[in-house]
Amino acid sequence: MQVTETKAEGLTREIEIVVPASDLEARLQTRLFEAKDKVQLKGFRPGKVPVSHLRKMYGKSMMAEIVNQILNETPGSVIADRKERAAMRPEIGMTEDEGEAEKVLNGETDFKFTLSYETLPDFEVKDSSGIKIERPIVEVSDEEVAEQVERIAENARTYEDKDGAAEKGDKVIVDFVGKIDGEAFEGGSAEDSELVIGSGRFIPGFEEQLIGVEKGSDKTVEVTFPENYGAEHLAGKAATFDVKVKTVQAPTETAIDDEMAKKLGLESLEKLNEVVRDQIQSQYGMATRQKVKRQLLDALDKQYDFELPGKLVEAEFDNIWNQVQRELTENGKTFEDEDTTEEKAREEYRRLAERRVRLGLVLSEIGEKAGVQVGEEELQRALFEQMRRYPGQEQEILKMFQENPEAIQSIRAPLYEEKVVDHLLTEADVTDKTVTKEELMAEDEAETASGETASA
Known part of the structure; x- marks a missing residue:
């Protein structure tokens, strides 16, 4: 040959x-x-x-x-x-x-x-010890835990039938038919709908008009859909709802104590507080991780500059662009609605594609040189997690992954990336900074534009 x-x-x-x-x-x-x-x-x-x-x-x-x-x-x-x-x-x-x-x-x-x-480009892996990361930390307060426990108690509250007029905090069970200009509209009707007055679940102004209704009574509710309502054909329009009240129920007293915790499957209120604190801390931990990872990826993006495989960039751009097009279509929007043009959007998303490809190659090379590997047990756990997302289709999902190496790679890649990030964080200069939860949870505009992962 x-x-x-x-x-x-x-x-x-x-x-x-x-x-x-x-x-x-x-x-x-x-x-x-x-x-x-x-x-x-x-x-x-x-x-x-x-x-x-x-x-x-x-x-x-x-x-x-x-x-x-x-x-x-x-x-x-x-x-x-x-x-x-x-x-x-x-x-x-x-x-x-x-x-x-x-x-x-x-x-x-x-x-x-x-x-x-x-070919994949050759480049030298650089020293990461000079990368400075500020890790935002939120301390979970006792007040925040107490507020969350109160919400849990509220959700676990039971209701009893009552005679007389409905008040704020009562639950009503109703049938209703929504109309615009006297004509019923799609999605505007329901039977046996449960509503706690004051919960804010329905259109603004709807719940307040149910105060004073009694079991078996009829009520016509007049509201105007918000201008930013999700269904565009209803946004900003005046509507009436013919409501039939079937039941009025008053909330029972719910004490926040060991008995309540036991009803939730926990041995004590102290244990409930502990579980809630851990859940809140976990939520903050995920947000902290995103912020830290963003800083690390931004630093790596500045550190490395090399020629990229054009077809790899083009494939990544196509993935991003197809997703953008789908989202615009689903939301019924255009680039003009997003204060941009298609040409400018293409330029922006091509830069994003280049960034993702570059960072993907950098993380892959760093991980290879550091001996980072994804174990079979880790891969299996991630696979089972994927299967759990599709109840009743577990066997089909398993077969797909068994027969499709690219599908398995789609699970392995993010696991590998996170392990490389962990490795880099052991080398980088990381300092903790206490922030408020509002500061931690605030979405960075650059974060949204640049994408959260290199392997996405």
């Missing part, structure tokens, strides 16, 4: 490969002799079928299998021999001339094809 580099510009490579007809013939002869003792043909004793007869019957199909085997095996071995790493699967180019292809299958000419690919 002859391997000739025909193009080497930047990261782009083109390789011409020629497999001599003599090599193809030798492979075919080997296959024919292997088949000779296995093929059973009418009129011939086992193992006595002449090779020439086998060639006449199966030679072309066997040669096609040989060609496919060469196409499957050669790209990887050639690139490995060149000590290169392809950014994406190489493109294979072959003759489209049917006559030439027929000659190859008949063993009459050499088999020629080309490989086109981009």
Whole structure:
């Protein structure tokens, strides 16, 4: 097999490969002799079928299998021999001339094809000890825990039927039909709908008008949908709701004590407070992690600058752009609604694609040099977590991942990235800073634009 580099510009490579007809013939002869003792043909004793007869019957199909085997095996071995790493699967180019292809299958000419690919860039991993990270920390106060426990108690509150008029805090069970200009509109009707007056679940102004209603009474509620209402065909429009009150219930007293905690499956109020504190701390911890990771990725983005594989960037851009287009369509919006143009949006998202590709390559190289690995047990836990998201479809999801290496990679990649981030944080200069929960949870505009992960 002859391997000739025909193009080497930047990261782009083109390789011409020629497999001599003599090599193809030798492979075919080997296959024919292997088949000779296995093929059973009418009129011939086992193992006595002449090779020439086998060639006449199966030679072309066997040669096609040989060609496919060469196409499957050669790209990887050639690139490995060149000590290169392809950014994406190489493109294979072959003759489209049917006559030439027929000659190859008949063993009459050499088999020629080309490989086109981009290599991953070589760059030096830099010292991370100079990266400074400010880790925002929120201390969970006793007051915040108490507020959350009160909300839990409120959600666990029971209600009892009452006689008389409904008051704020009471629960009403109602049927209603919403109308605009006297016509019922889609999604505006419900039966046996439960509503706690004052909970703020319904359109502003709706709940207040139910104060004073009694069981069995009818009420016409008049409201105006907010201008920013999710359903555009209703936004800003005046509507009436014909409400039939079926039940009025008053809240029972709910003491925040050990008994309440036991009803929730915990042994004591102290344990409930502990669980709530841990949950709040976990929420803050995730937000802290996002802020820290953003600072780290921003620092790495400034540290590294190298040529990127164009097709890798293009593939990442296509993923981002398709998602943007879907979201605009689903929300019924245009680029003008977002105070931009399609041209400017493309430029912005291409920069995002370049950033993600660059950071992905940087984190991969750092992780490889640091010996970071994702264990099989970690991968299995992540896989089971994916399966839990689709109740009733667990076996189908498992089969998909078992049969699709790319799907498994979609689970492995974020796990690997997080472990590399953990490794880098042990090297970086990290200092803690106490902040308010409002400061921690505030969404950074740059954070939204640049994306949260390098592997996304």
